[in-house]
Amino acid sequence: MxxxxxxxxxxxxxxxxxxxxxxxxxxxxxxxxxxxxxxxxxxxxxxxxxxxxxxxxxxxxxxxxxxxxxxxxxxxxxxxxxxxxxxxxxxxxxxxxxxxxxxxxxxxxxxxxxxxxxxxxxxxxxxxxxxxxxxxxxxxxxxxxxxxxxxxxxxxxxxxxxxxxxxxxxxxxxxxxxxxxxxxxxxxxxxxxxxxxxxxxxxxxxxxxxxxxxxxxxxxxxxxxxxxxxxxxxxxxxxxxxxxxxxxxTHYPKTIETALSITEQEADILPEQQDVIDISDLVKRLIEQVAFEARSNEYVDKKSGVSARLTIAAYENAVSSAERRAIIHNEPKTQIWISDLVGIIPAITGKIELVYEGEQEGPYQVAVNLLDRAIRSQFVTYFPDPEKVKKKKPTGKKSQEAKVEENPYRSIINWFDSGNSIDVLVDMKDAEKIAALYQVDGLYAFVKRFFPQANEKEGALLMEFVLHGLSAYSLISKKVIDGRIQFKDLIGSMMNFGQMNFEEDDLTEDDLN
Missing domain, CATH: 3.40.50.300 (P-loop containing nucleotide triphosphate hydrolases)
Structure with missing residues (x-):
């Protein structure tokens, strides 16, 4: 017609x-x-x-x-x-x-x-x-x-x-x-x-x-x-x-794969950002996992729901965190590190409704906990489950190689237990971050064992992921203070925290000696 x-x-x-x-x-x-x-x-x-x-x-x-x-x-x-x-x-x-x-x-x-x-x-x-x-x-x-x-x-x-x-x-x-x-x-x-x-x-x-x-x-x-x-x-x-x-x-995405597709489609990433920032599948999955964790978290109001807008905004924030760091250091190319995910916390706090207990905990701390839980959940899809490793009991005298086989994280944890620590700045240059990660004994070898085809930057990202994962499973400690993430041994951190609670007036002369 x-x-x-x-x-x-x-x-x-x-x-x-x-x-x-x-x-x-x-x-x-x-x-x-x-x-x-x-x-x-x-x-x-x-x-x-x-x-x-x-x-x-x-x-x-x-x-x-x-x-x-x-x-x-x-x-x-x-x-x-x-x-x-x-x-x-x-x-x-x-x-x-x-x-x-x-x-x-x-x-x-x-x-x-x-x-x-x-x-x-x-x-x-x-x-x-x-x-x-x-x-x-x-x-x-x-x-x-x-x-x-x-x-x-x-x-x-x-x-x-x-x-x-x-x-x-x-x-x-x-x-x-x-x-x-x-x-x-x-x-x-x-x-x-x-x-x-x-x-x-x-x-x-x-x-x-x-x-x-x-x-x-x-x-x-x-x-x-x-x-x-x-x-x-x-x-x-x-x-x-x-x-x-x-x-x-209606319902929320039932799988990470579906959620990834939705975020990829809806996130507004500029072409100039795409030219500068590499975004690994690992980082994308961690961001999606935050929403899945929030929907089942006891501090988040389930009746209110957790919108897909959370992961879309978080994805955009993660890209901008890496872009900002690249601008500061005049780097032509970079990637989103696990430490950049500190930048997605404002996207989390603005998209969740908390129950009373969550309000008592505080929106920031709830967001940090959700990010840690996301790391914990995704960690076991890449590396051996630390929970199962912790439950294994040593059986008699074994060689060092046998002990590492029994607990693949042993050499990494031992390095921290020896009093060593590592500081990762959120706005650190890529080369400096990679150099810092290589200081940890056994970390590079551990990643190469499970991901032998990873290139230098992919390997370094996985090395950083391992540290965050071990922290999420309470095998090492992690402190985030003013743009600095410090990893150290768990026992030493607990003892230092305990000592902070003592006042000088409480110390005796014998203690000072």
């Missing part, structure tokens, strides 16, 4: 155009997508076997939809992508506020216009990108905002009485007629406002200041809600929930 040549109602009739409801339109185009093995929700990962099939079933059933899930679970993105299931263009009566179908007009304006001009009634074409309306539910949203109200200024300008239908100023829902309309955070809408949606969803009646209009609006409704809202801020009134035919539960 050449829409450029169709500008009147008569030409539209001759073209053979047959109107469809918006839900029938979506259904028709979805069937075509499914037959062609095309994913209608591109860029949404982890929902291939859960949310997307549920959504397709709901749309095939011509249902209104409620997405129920925690924050950062792509609920609104799912709704916005439904626009691609609409026809590219549909005809509307020119000047209609409610996007009347020329063959099935609803408003008085369009009916009067067609009665006056007949087949000469002007027709315009509406692109699918404009057929989407969205409203964030807040307590101050009114019925007038959603449905409409009498406009006294319009009545005065047109010299009409308030009894005339033309004085109505339509709200956002009637103006979304023949499109998709989304209400985000539905429970935040006051109960009396939710009640105003009953007839729109079921019978198609709307009532404005005494006007009872029979306007069977043609809308695909999508609602989103967070389960937390049902107890903390409000609830969806039961009759409204009963009128929403399909409730679909």
């Amino acid at each position: 050449n829409i450029a040549k169709i500008t009147t109602l008569g030409e539209l009739k001759k073209s053979g155009y047959k109107p469809l409801s918006v839900k029938e339109e979506i259904r028709k185009n979805l069937i075509t997508r499914i037959k062609n093995k095309e994913n209608p929700f591109t860029g949404i990962m982890g929902y291939e076997d859960t949310v997307i099939p549920d959504t397709e079933r709901a749309l095939l059933s011509r249902h209104n939809i409620l997405y129920l899930g925690l924050r950062g679970q792509a609920k609104t993105r799912m709704a916005r992508q439904m626009v691609e299931l609409l026809d590219e263009y549909v005809p509307v009566v020119a000047g209609s506020e409610v996007n009347d179908d020329p063959l099935r007009p609803l408003s008085k304006y369009s009916r009067d216009l067609i009665a006056e001009y007949g087949d000469a009634t002007p027709v315009t074409w509406w692109h699918r990108s404009e057929r989407y309306g969205e409203k964030l539910a807040t307590p101050d949203v009114s019925v007038a905002d959603l449905i409409g109200d009498v406009d006294p200024i319009k009545a005065a300008n047109l010299r009409l009485s308030f009894a005339d239908e033309q004085v109505i100023h339509y709200g956002i829902i009637p103006r979304s007629n023949r499109g998709i309309f989304v209400i985000n955070e539905l429970p935040d809408l006051q109960a009396r406002i939710q009640v105003s949606l009953f007839n729109i969803l079921q019978e198609g009646d709307i009532q404005i200041r005494g006007f009872k209009l029979r306007m069977p609006l043609d809308i695909q409704f999508v609602f989103t809600a967070n389960p937390e809202d049902y107890t903390n801020r409000g609830s969806i009134v039961t009759p409204l929930k009963d009128r929403i035919e399909s409730q679909i539960l």
Whole structure:
């Protein structure tokens, strides 16, 4: 159909155009997508076997939809992508506020216009990108905002009485007629406002200041809600929930691989950053693991959820930490070190809600603990589990080689137990950091044993990872003070900490001798 040549109602009739409801339109185009093995929700990962099939079933059933899930679970993105299931263009009566179908007009304006001009009634074409309306539910949203109200200024300008239908100023829902309309955070809408949606969803009646209009609006409704809202801020009134035919539960990524793909897609890394910064798979996995740890952590409010935005922001912060260090030292190329992950703590503290015990612990300390737990969880996917090594009991006299085989970390831990320590500055030059790591006896040999193909920088990153991992498993100590990370033996650190608690006045003359 050449829409450029169709500008009147008569030409539209001759073209053979047959109107469809918006839900029938979506259904028709979805069937075509499914037959062609095309994913209608591109860029949404982890929902291939859960949310997307549920959504397709709901749309095939011509249902209104409620997405129920925690924050950062792509609920609104799912709704916005439904626009691609609409026809590219549909005809509307020119000047209609409610996007009347020329063959099935609803408003008085369009009916009067067609009665006056007949087949000469002007027709315009509406692109699918404009057929989407969205409203964030807040307590101050009114019925007038959603449905409409009498406009006294319009009545005065047109010299009409308030009894005339033309004085109505339509709200956002009637103006979304023949499109998709989304209400985000539905429970935040006051109960009396939710009640105003009953007839729109079921019978198609709307009532404005005494006007009872029979306007069977043609809308695909999508609602989103967070389960937390049902107890903390409000609830969806039961009759409204009963009128929403399909409730679909969303969820967070179930695997690290899915989470990695989402972060890679969504993180806004500039080309000049990509040219300077190498980002290892190890670092990416550590960042994703932080979110997984947070979702099961006793200090984090599980009802609030941990959004995928945490790892996206953390990933961007990690890149910027390495970039800042490269700028300071005028280095043309660098990589993200484990020590750079100190820079992601602001991204963590801003994205988690804490329970009372977490507030007592403090957001910073909770974030540090989450990072340590992430290191601990990922460590065993690269190296032997230190917990199992610690539980092994020595059996008789053995050679040094046999002891190392029994505990591959022995030579590294012994080096620290001998009173040695290593300081790693967050803003340290790469060459200086590598030189510092090579001071630790047995560390390079240990990494080469498990990763013989690693180049110098990869090996150095793994060497640093080993130190953080041994610290996370309490085999050596780690202190982070003002941009400096110090690794030393565990017992010595504990004794030094204990000595700090003594005042000089408590010491006897024998102690001083």
